[in-house]
Amino acid sequence: MYRLCSVLLLLCPVLQAQEINVNEKVTGTLGQQITLPCTFNNNGVDMQVTQIMWMKDSTNLATYSPQFGIHVQNKNDFNLTASPSSATLLIKLLRASDEGNYICEVTTFPGGNRRGITYLSVKAEPRNSAEALPVIAGDIEVPVAKCASANGRPPSQITWRSTLPGNFDTTMNNNTDGTYTVVSNYKLVPTWTADKQEVICIISYDSKESVIPITLSIQYSPIVTIEGYDNNWYLKRLGASLTCNAHGNPQPTVYTWKTADGSPLPNTVKAKDNVLYVDEVDERVNTTIVCEVTNALGSRASQQEVLVRERALENQTNNAGAIAGGVIGGVLVLLLLAAVIFILIRRGGVHKKERGSYNPKPRIFGSGKPSQEFTYQDDSEMGKPLKASGPLRDSGLSPSLAEEEEDESEERMKYNVLEDDDEEEKFNEVGPMLQLRPHHDPYLDDDMESQTDGSIISRTAVYV
Template identity: 30%
Template sequence: MLTTLSKRSPASSNKHSIRISVCSNEVLVPDRVSAVLGKNVTLSCRVEVGTNLSLTQSSWERQSPTGTTTLAVFNPQFGTSVVEAYENRVQFVRPSVEDASIVLQGVSFADIGSYTCKVATFPLGNSQASTVLDVMVEPKVYVSAGSGPLVDGDVDSVVATCTAERARPPAEVFWESDLFGRSEKIDQDEPNGTTTTQVRYIWAPTSHAFGLTLTCVVRHPALDMEFRIPYVLDVQFAPDVMVVGQDEVWYVGQENVRLDCRANANPYPHLFLWTRVDTLMPAGVEAANGSLVFTRPLRRNDSGTYRCEVQNDVGLRSQDVHIWIREPPPTTATPTSATTSAAVALGSSGTSPTQRHAQFTSPTLASLADGSVGTIVGGAVGGVLLLAMLLGLGVLCYLRQRRTFRGDYYTKQYLGPSDMQKESQLDVIQPHELMDVYGGDSGKGSQDLKPKPDGDFIYPDYTKDEGSWGDSLRRGCTYYSDSQSNRGVNPSGPPVSGPTLNNGAPFLQDGCYDNGTDCEYVAHTDGSVISRREWYV
């Protein structure tokens, strides 16, 4: 069934024809609406009219303990109407058969309650839905300092308090900080269901935190964004004194010398005082604006300990500085013309004396300071001594390597053949026995046993290039000791007894050459004799 309705707009008399098929209708409103105190709020109401139904009227009503009050009415034919009590505060947003939303302006605590959107349709009848209006209160946020000043070294103190005053619902409040403090939260109920929240920040002040920042953070549904309020720490501390100006060495006669006393303090210092610790302040020294000024050239008696004292409201601090006035460094004398000419003459002899003198006294050649000359001379002497020591060590090592062979284990302690080892002790040539061999006189002894320059072996007087000195067929040199003769070592004939030393060692005759292969014994320069046969084993 199609029904044509005419709708009158409150602003014009034009008529609109609407064709609606009505079967059912539905009213849609939010369950709960929150409004900010003093601001406007929208109570939305959407109407869904089914087919074969026609909207005749929509309205808003408020339930109170005393009864129900109609706020505003919308009729598609006659327009909108608002009761006198809400005439200046309530109006429809976009009045139509599908939208019955209204705006409530200047919300107060009296507006808290339940509101109903009611729709009348034909031929179905009335449909309605209710919503609850709650009023939020935006908190008043501020930060306040503690009750007393923050002083370096004090115990835990209240630094600052972050307050969210009379919020509905209670606000979320906290501190952001890099310090090692703690927070204390206090909630206080206020009228109309509001709550005041305070968060105190407690911390033990130190001068190192001077100028750092704490941040108070407040979050609340009535706020479009969180509140962030910075708080700069104002920590008071005694002066930290520092004296500047003595970065270089001072000498007697130096002028324009001053010492500056500086201090880092909170609050700013109100006293700067210069004194001398070891004695009275010398004449010609003035203190002004924290500076100690020497108005005259420095003297030797200006050396001493000076003290700068700085005071503020927190305390008094001082700094001592020790001054040592040295004698001025000696100046280097300019070389005379004679010395200059002589020095140049030693360096170059191919130019005239006038030219050499002009070259030495060129302004680009600066004389060395006494300290530099001493350093160079000392370094040169040390280098020469080190080089001489290294050279001596090298010569000593070379001589040790070139030292003549004087015998070894076999030549000094040789026991002889196995059949000779049965003797009770080793035969060793004694000094008095060598006297017998050499005739008691080093210059008159046997020439056969004297050392020769060709090594450790003793050569008799013969030409070294003799071709038959190693031929055993022409020069027999076999020698047998007395013990060997007694034992019958040579059974084919009588043994040949050669000369022996007092210690029993055999004495080589002239016919026995030490380099020959047929000689059984070899003599050394120290007087010992060793068997060739045993030597090569």
């Protein structure tokens, strides 16, 4: 026991000094060769290499011995180059089955065995392709484009990008050589509007993307329209024409002009491909003209009814700008007329308010006190101040009282001059008015009353 412990103590520094240098992971390409190096480093410790051996899954592939040399189990697939402290394994033609862990084992004396492990990854670059699948327009969803990534290892990932409404399905096949083939189909309901549209196939492999655009091919019968008739074909018109526009997949090849009732075209009409020329319009052109277009899938037609007039339409224009300008001008004129009418109505209302609408009859009001006789004026005298209908009667006052009354009359005349304008405004606002008290009545100011409409009326006045 003592001797065994002593030997182990002597071997520990030796084991720590040994070092096997290998690559932890290498990647090779399918069908090509690759080398796996293995080097022993004794770090200055005196020891002897007795053997270096390469293995895979516990199977001996190749061995080197300083005493017996190099030995390779399968020389068709492997080869070994060696030196006293290293051995490099060569794999001649990589296959998918070559992927895995490779062990380099070095035997030394007195150090014993040491190992290093290398993982070999085998990859295969795929072959990518994409194509449109020609289909005929219909109502059932079908594949319209195919994208493939063949013989790749590891398998690729395929996605699609498109503005068209559709979906895709993907399948993956395992090949006998350990590679994978991935196929993806893009599907949609084929309509003629999808023809010449683009979908994009995206293939992802080994952190790289391949973007492949595909232009769809949807086959359909011709779509036909006729242009050139302006609703102004008149007798003796020269140089009229109709153009038959058509598109299809495959491209249209035949254009046929004819009449809807089967009658022959007039002599003045000449057809050349998709254009129908009319040298001179006459009554025979007054018919329905048909253009029929044919491609490999079939024929379709469009027709145009032609109305021949005796004379050309006057002031005909197709200028949208002129039409829009006329509409705007008409709207502005209507707005201007509306504004003028509004102003006239408003002025008429004001004038009517100023003039009033009264047609009063003459009346005489009086009391027990001396008074004057007043009458309403006719409409023609509305602007004049109210006045007595006759001379004042004798009041029977004494001469002294008459003089005082005369003085007071002069002052009242001054006061009346200032009131004339106010009376005229009140007259215009509330109509003809007859006061029951003279102007010098001390209760005159208290007699007036304001109304809710802004006017002023007298409490003792009589309104007709």
